[in-house]
Amino acid sequence: MGVTDKMWDALTTVIKMNDKIERLAGTVKSQQDRIEQLTERVIRLETALEIALATRGTRRLEHKA
Structure with missing residues (x-):
């Protein structure tokens, strides 16, 4: 294998x-x-x-009051 073939393979x-x-x-x-x-x-x-959790906590407070 010549230098040209090696260069071509490297480029490929x-x-x-x-x-x-x-x-x-x-x-x-x-x-x-x-x-x-x-x-x-x-x-x-x-x-x-x-x-949803904050709303649920607010509802509990409203029901207790």
């Missing part, structure tokens, strides 16, 4: 690696977006729970 390998890295970056971006959406949903659920 780098191009393939670059393609894989770009696909991986896209996958990471979509996963990050999904994580952020799930985080937002959890925050909304926590808020709803806190409101």
Whole structure:
């Protein structure tokens, strides 16, 4: 195998690696977006729970008075 063949193989390998890295970056971006959406949903659920618990506590106080 000559020097030219080795250089061609190295260049081909780098191009393939670059393609894989770009696909991986896209996958990471979509996963990050999904994580952020799930985080937002959890925050909304926590808020709803806190409101429900606070409302329940207020109702108890009203009934006792």
